[in-house]
Amino acid sequence: AQSVSQHNHHVILSEAASLELGCNYSYGGTVNLFWYVQYPGQHLQLLLKYFSGDPLVKGIKGFEAEFIKSKFSFNLRKPSVQWSDTAEYFCAVNVPNGNNRLAFGKGNQVVVIP
Amino acid sequence: KAGVTQTPRYLIKTRGQQVTLSCSPISGHRSVSWYQQTPGQGLQFLFEYFSETQRNKGNFPGRFSGRQFSNSRSEMNVSTLELGDSALYLCASSPQLEPRANVLTFGAGSRLTVL
Helix, strand or coil: CCCEECCCCEEEEECCCCEEECCEECCCCCCEEEEEEECCCCCCEEEEEECCCCCEEECHHHCEEEEEHHHCEEEEEECCCCHHHCEEEEEEEECCCCCCCCEECCCEEEEEEC | CCCCEEECCEEEECCCCCEEEEEECCCCCCEEEEEEEECCCEEEEEEEEECCEEEEECCCCCCEEEEECCCCCEEEEECCCCHHHCEEEEEEEECCCCCCCCCCEECCCEEEEEC
């Protein structure tokens, strides 16, 4: 089964700072890639996804992620964070073989200080 | 349109009891998946149902089971509860099984506490 690694579980930064969260997965074949976000007290929401094509994908709220196949990575970035970006961020991988099963990373707890 | 609805939102049980959680997917969605979320293990896949059939199962003991009804609503059951079953149980729905455009929409979860 595929595994997903997210490092630096706790991230604290100030408003306007840049954010980059790393995500690495272990599967060698074709994958679908996702970033989900869980704001305090809210349910998991899709931030962005990659299925194919341009490896640089843009999501909601100014987030973007880059798929680097040779590094098995799908890192999330935002150039300038806001206090409202305080949340937990999860990277997830799906192997497209007829099911929707997601393997999630352990998440990154991001706290943005005003 | 309404999102994924999970009931109950919170419940407390004691060891040895059993629990049933319910999930109503987005209208028109035929695939329902269940995940367990804990601080230590993160989000772990339990199972996925499509057209009333279990399509995929995660690495959980047989105490965890589920089913899907003809209207796509799903239930999961945990029997002989253990303290370690305390978790947030998330349901997610999607229109169909994976073609590459599929995305899961998650519900708010049912938070189970086992005493």
